[in-house]
Amino acid sequence: MSIVISVSDLPLSACIGINPDEAGRRQPLIVSVDLTLAAGAQGADLTDSVDYRRIVAEAEAIADAHIGMIETFAQMLARRCLSLGPVRTAVVTVVKPQALPHGLASVRVMLDREQPLFKSVD
Numbered sequence: 001m002s003i004v005i006s007v008s009d010l011p012l013s014a015c016i017g018i019n020p021d022e023a024g025r026r027q028p029l030i031v032s033v034d035l036t037l038a039a040g041a042q043g044a045d046l047t048d049s050v051d052y053r054r055i056v057a058e059a060e061a062i063a064d065a066h067i068g069m070i071e072t073f074a075q076m077l078a079r080r081c082l083s084l085g086p087v088r089t090a091v092v093t094v095v096k097p098q099a100l101p102h103g104l105a106s107v108r109v110m111l112d113r114e115q116p117l118f119k120s121v122d
């Protein structure tokens with residue numbers, strides 16, 4: 001059995017972007033996180049799982065400081081999520097709906113990060 005804790009389509013207002021005109025203002029991001037718990041974790045209580053409110057809090061905290069690339073945002077959030085409890089892997093998706101001019105398309109970065117401890121040894 002493996003348990004996945006997910007937060008899907010969390011809307012954030014983030015200080016994000018590499019262009020000079022993106023400094024000093026906020027833009028929408030939509031963030032999703034899937035955390036797979038370690039094999040022994042049963043999710044019996046919050047010491048044996050991850051409180052999904054903490055995932056939201058970490059994402060909101062990262063959104064408050066200016067970051068250039070959405071890849072960096074995803075990496076920072078994945079790293080923080082791996083320390084929230086008995087987490088084996090974190091998959092983070094960051095969508096920036098207004099990244100391209102005229103609302104032509106949104107852009108998306110997906111990142112998959114695993115605890116070094118849980119990497120295969122064979």
Ligand SMILES: Nc1nc2c(c(=O)[nH]1)N=C([C@H](O)[C@@H](O)CO)CN2
Pocket residue numbers: 016017018019022068069070071096098099100
């Ligand atoms: N791979 C990426 N490409 C770009 C990013 C990004 O975060 N990752 N960001 C930008 C700008 O900030 C854009 O959103 C506005 O022009 C461009 N390319």
